[in-house]
Amino acid sequence: MPSYGPFADAPFDPEHRIAMASAFEIVSRDFGLEPCDITLRKWVASAVLECAHRGIRDRIEIRKCATKILRLN
Numbered sequence: 001m002p003s004y005g006p007f008a009d010a011p012f013d014p015e016h017r018i019a020m021a022s023a024f025e026i027v028s029r030d031f032g033l034e035p036c037d038i039t040l041r042k043w044v045a046s047a048v049l050e051c052a053h054r055g056i057r058d059r060i061e062i063r064k065c066a067t068k069i070l071r072l073n
Contacts, residue, residue, distance in 0.1 A: 012052060015057075016052065016057055018059075019052075019057055019058060019059040019062060020048050020049070020052050020059075020062060022059040023048050023051075023059045023060075023062035023063045023066060024041075024044055024045055024048045024066075026059070026063050027044050027047070027048065027063055027066050027067055027070070028041055028044050030063075030067065031044070031070070043070065044066065044070065047065075047066035047067075047069040047070050048062055048066045050065075050066075050069060051065035051066050051069070
């Protein structure tokens with residue numbers, strides 16, 4: 001059974017969860033976060049979920065959306 005990190009129990013289809021997990025890892029890396037940065041990575045996960053709930057399904061578009069939310073533009 002595949003694991004999708006913080007999105008394992010999210011109500012999305014498997015392809016959407018894969019895109020979300022990929023975007024999560026990319027955004028975390030973009031911000032220089034380490035796995036031990038739990039609180040900050042939770043913020044990234046929340047931003048990714050918000051974008052996914054908006055209907056964004058492409059990992060690059062989720063990344064752009066989450067980055068915009070986190071930068072408070």
